[in-house]
Amino acid sequence: MSIDGPPAKDVHGPEHPQSVGYTRARKTVFHQDGPPFQLAAGGRLAPVEVEYETYGALNPARDNAVFICHALTGDAHAAGWDEAPDGPLKAFRGKKPGWWDDMVGPGKPIDTRRFFVVCANVLGSCYGTTGPMSLNPATGRPYGLAFPVVTVADWAALGFKLLDHLGVDRLHAAVGGSMGGQQALEMALAQPDRVANLIILSAGFRLGAQGLAFNAVARYSIINDSGFKNGDYYGGPGPLAGLSTARMLAHITYLSEESLGHKFGRRLQGKDKPDFTPVGVEFEVESYLQHQAGSFVARYDANSYLYMTRAVDYYDASTWGDGDLTRAAARLKARSLVASFSSDWLYPPELCRELVSAMCRAGRAVTYVDIPSRYGHDAFLVETETVSRLIRGFLRP
Amino acid sequence: MTRPDRPDHTAPSLGELRAFAAYNLDVSLAAKAHEILTSKAAHEILSARAAPAQAGRRWQDQVIMDEVPRGASVLDLGCGEGELLSQLIRRLAVRAQGVELDPLAVLKTIDRGVPVLNIDLDHGLVDFADQSFDYVILESTLQTLKNPLAVLREMLRVGRRGIVAFPNFGHWRVRFDLAVRGRMPVTPELPYGWHDTPNIHLFTLADFLDWCLVNEVTVEQSFGLVEGRLKAGLSPTDNLVVEEALIFLERAPGSRPGPPAEASP
Incomplete structure (x- = not known):
């Protein structure tokens, strides 16, 4: 979920043979004319601009598209290096490749030699799509x-609108982690015939x-900040x-x-003894969180x-099943993979398993893995390493 | 590599066998056993310690593939690396679902394109609807479970038929190790030491057939490995000679539609 999580051990530069290289986000505008975009909660919106990136090429059969759904504060820049980072993301994107x-x-597991990969920024975000x-x-x-x-239903609908625009009728796979896992699930539920494979990582069918x-x-904390001004x-x-x-x-919840x-234990920040101050930064973990927050609010x-x-x-x-998850899961036609992580307390394994159980009860074949992890x-x-192995294996057939 | 805590597979002496026969009142069988054990083939089998679990699995898989009709639905509890299910999918186009606890085996199952759930059978099969599979398989898994009876009952709730394969702890070689040598048995089918065995609930063919009888479960078909050869149609009297058993179960006609009653043999 945190796109500024721990840096990858082996970051591939743009020249690396396994990097998609330099990327440029594309934009398309829907509902410029005609009726506005009707939102599931009742609102309407026009125009709707969508920022997205694509990697690899759509094959002549148009059946090799993989749609990647980003997490809460993610963006369309899933892979490679932004060729001209600009705005609030300038410093951030200059140092790091895309979030996945x-x-x-x-x-790589989502192999751009084989797949046409699409990642779009969601509606309401601040990274290029209307918000x-x-x-x-x-x-x-x-x-x-x-x-x-x-x-999330609006994101799924807009995702399909973008796929129509790109000439993709049926996705080879919808993939996402956390909030992105929910969007991928929603796409497979909303239009079951358009999603052949579904990969959901660290996400439940709802939040607990x-x-x-x-x-x-x-x-x-946002709303009650005096700078919020409604x-x-x-x-x-x-x-x-x-x-x-x-x-x-x-x-902290991630x-x-x-x-x-x-990572931090109880170590003090750059000192051997505490300063005994109620307001200063004493521990490394405090300093870390402040640094993370500072980098985040800038973008x-x-x-x-x-x-x-x-x-x-x-x-x-x-x-989708009027409150009955099994009935909802019966809509699914996708081959599904669900993965949870043992130490996840935002979408704990038991919650992820509820979706898996519903799929099984609905008679849908499903693959579920609970990965032991401390992260x-x-x-x-x-x-x-584990996620690569999992996705590569699942998408292989 | 010889470990002091693992009895070796050297053939028993005639004296040992006579003592064993005295326990079983069947001298002719003991003599026959001696003949088998001292043969070259037996020596080869007994000296290959790591392989038997793999080699032993093949005959059950073959029987299952011969019996399961094309297009059936199959749930394999403890599917290992998904070899059987992947063959069933490829050859018989079954609707397959695996369940496996070991994460590495799960990854290999995924590589084979077989859907698999990484869950613990001892936590129950709440995930599946009643009678939602034609076959539910428990191959070399039952004796490793904390709650084998609960899983058996679940098996017959979820599946129209159950297929159970297990090593027979009533086989004479096992009895010999325990009765005459006074050691926990280590055989090609049970290659583990007492301390590292995954087999925590030990039972014999006779025990299992008793359970079926008491619980109104019909043994539809049964197969066993006897002296390395497949035998179809087992009875409790085969208890001494069957190394591994493969039983096809069905709930007895007229028995309660719910899970079989809770009764142990």
Whole structure:
């Protein structure tokens, strides 16, 4: 979920034979004319601009497309190196390849020699696709809280709209981790005939009460920052402290007691003895969280954070079966792979297994793996060796 | 590599066999056993310690493939690396689902394109609907479970038929090790030491057939490995000579539609 998680051990530069090389995001605009995009929660939106990247080529049979769904604060830049990083992401993208570069490239598990890979930024985000930071054509100013509430269903619908635009009728696979796993699931539920394979990592069919609680605290800290100004802060600095706090909290939920302990323990930050101050930074873990938050607020929009977390809160795949997850799962036609990670406390293995159970009860063949890991929720981005092995094996046939 | 805590496979002496025969009151069988054990073939089998588990699996797989009709649905509990299911898919186009606890075996099963659940059978099969598979297979798995009876009952709830394969702890070689040598048995089918064996619930062919009888479970077909040869149609009297058994089960007609009653032999 954190695109600024631990750096990969072997980062492939743009010249590396297994890198997709330099990339350039593309944009397309839907609903410029005609009726607006009708959102599942009731709102309407027009125009709708979508930022996306593609790697590899669509084959003549048009059956080799893999749609990658990003996590909460992710973007369309899944692999390779942004050829001209700009704006708030300039510093960030200059130093790192795309967020799933470990998985996407020539000869990698999602092999761009074989697959036409598409990754799109979701509606409501701040990385190129229309969101609260975009200009509201009615006012000529950023939407702010006038932006309509978006849902995972809207992302799935917009994903298919983009695939129509790219000439892809049926996906070879929809793949995603965390929030992205929910979007991939939603795509396979909404249009079962258009998804042949489904890969869901570290994601449940809905968020549990603990996850809802974390998101509530995150939004509370943003909304109650004096810089928030009811979402209309675009002329000023915005709710930086609130967004920092939200990010620090979220970051803890992406890790685990064991991974934090392993990484920082109780070590003091650059000193042998504490300063005995109630307000300064004493421990390494404090310093780490502040650093993470500082880097995050420089590139993320607080309003987007509110909308993204809300979409995750609202998502519940069982609505496809009127509350009965087994009935919902009976819609699926995709070959499915679900993976959970033992120390994930945001989407714990038991929660992931509920979806798997429903698929089994519905008579759907499914592959489920619970991967032992100490990296918590972030494991799907960190356990690259195991995840590579898993995805490569699953997509092989 | 010889380990002091593992009895070796040297053939028993005639004296040992006579003592064994005294336990079993069947001198002719003991003499026959001696003949088999001292043969060259037996020596080769007994000296190959690591391989038997693999080699032994093939005959069960072959029988299963001969019996399962094309297009059936098959759930394999403890599917290992998915060899059997992948063959069933390829040759008979079955709807297959595997379950396996060992993560490495799960990855290899995925490589074969076989759907597999990485879950612990001892936590129950809540994932499957009643009678949702034509066959549920437990191959060399039952004796490794903490709750074998619970899994057997679940097997007959989820499957219209059950297929159970297990090493027979009633085989004379096993009895010989224990009764005469006073050592936990180590045989080609049971190549483990007492301390590292995954087999925690030991039972014999007779025990299993008793369980079926008490629980209104019909033995539809049965196969066994006797002196390295396949025998079809087993009875409790085969208990002494069957090395490994393969039993096709069905709930007895007229028995309760729910899971069989909780009763142990």
